[in-house]
Amino acid sequence: MYKILEELNKTAGINGSMIVGQDGIVIAADLNSQLQDEAVGALAASILDTVKKSMGRLSNEDLKQITVEASKGKLFLNDVGLGILAVTTDQQVNVGMVRLEIKNAAERIKLAQKSVLKD
8 A cells, every 4th residue: 555655746736645544544645744544534534425425315326536725735635445535745746647546546545445345
């Protein structure tokens, strides 16, 4: 998992990434030193849970990605089965490129997860 996060972080504009359980507990993290793993993990889990509940009320539970934009950067959240892939970026970032790289990383995480479960 750490290798996948490390590769993802090589993408221009990405500052860090992590995998956090649905309960907010950090599974793996490669964030920059300015961010606290536990704080980002708890925030990611809380946001995803709230949005999933809201989408359920709208009868649309197929949540793929959440993007939070702030003045200093963006936070992308993706459900990857075992947890949430959270990615932090600069404010000015190629969103299409970042989404493509996140999609590729999410697929690799899911494959790695299946491999571990088989063993």
